[in-house]
Amino acid sequence: QSVLTQxxxxxxxxxxxxxxxxxxxxxxxGSNYVYWYQQLPGTAPKFLIYRNSQRPSGVPDxxxxxxxxxxxxxxxxxxxxxxxxxxxxxxxxxxLSGWMFGGGTKLTVL
Amino acid sequence: EVQLVESGGDLVQPGESLRLSCGGSGFTFSxxxxxxxxxxxxxxxxxxxxxxxxxxxxxxxxxxPVKGRFTISRDDSINTLYLQMNSLKTEDTAVYYCTTEGGYxxxxxxxxxxxxxxxx
Numbered sequence: 555q556s557v558l559t560q561x562x563x564x565x566x567x568x569x570x571x572x573x574x575x576x577x578x579x580x581x582x583x584g585s586n587y588v589y590w591y592q593q594l595p596g597t598a599p600k601f602l603i604y605r606n607s608q609r610p611s612g613v614p615d616x617x618x619x620x621x622x623x624x625x626x627x628x629x630x631x632x633x634x635x636x637x638x639x640x641x642x643x644x645x646x647x648x649x650l651s652g653w654m655f656g657g658g659t660k661l662t663v664l
Numbered sequence: 665e666v667q668l669v670e671s672g673g674d675l676v677q678p679g680e681s682l683r684l685s686c687g688g689s690g691f692t693f694s695x696x697x698x699x700x701x702x703x704x705x706x707x708x709x710x711x712x713x714x715x716x717x718x719x720x721x722x723x724x725x726x727x728x729p730v731k732g733r734f735t736i737s738r739d740d741s742i743n744t745l746y747l748q749m750n751s752l753k754t755e756d757t758a759v760y761y762c763t764t765e766g767g768y769x770x771x772x773x774x775x776x777x778x779x780x781x782x783x784x
Contacts, residue, residue, distance in 0.1 A: 601770060601773070604769065652727050653714070658708040
């Protein structure tokens with residue numbers, strides 16, 4: 555059972571948009587930044603969003619992040635087949651003194 | 665370009681020990697905050713522990729499931745991070761990733777991972 559809660563799956567058709575939620579608590583999302591990672595099949599995770607809503611260089615602007623209170627969201631617009639994979643949210647937890655990851659959301663592009 | 669390469673993964677029996685290494689290049693290793701993150705087969709990501717850079721005191725942090733069994737150390741002279749794993753359990757079976765925690769926080773760079781299998 556992960557400290558951060560994500561839906562196990564999400565799906566959309568090419569060109570559509572999808573949103574993945576991440577729910578936490580006051581000791582993690584509520585008081586720290588949220589980060590998002592993309593893991594394509596058979597590869598290591600990749601830095602996707604930092605500090606709630608910022609994109610590292612090279613990440614398309616189709617990916618956007620937001621945070622409100624103890625929840626965060628990752629939105630992907632203009633879905634492409636190459637977006638299929640697993641998406642994880644993460645935040646530092648002040649009570650546990652450690653990084654907490656969500657359980658991951660498997661994105662399927664139909 | 666930042667590069668991280670893990671090594672040392674192996675098949676070991678429960679109760680045994682193993683040491684993983686992570687070589688880094690393309691950044692100032694001695695000041696970098698580094699973490700180990702693992703992923704059990706077919707499961708999600710789990711943070712294992714962190715080592716702050718020397719300039720920040722080199723403090724280490726551990727996740728509850730590994731505290732007291734795993735130790736993170738580093739040799740800044742050869743740009744290498746280590747994970748000493750003792751009293752290994754079957755539930756420690758996972759791919760272990762080395763990461764850097766960049767200036768904006770978060771795990772900005774990841775190595776390809778090394779597989780540790782604990783089985784009798």
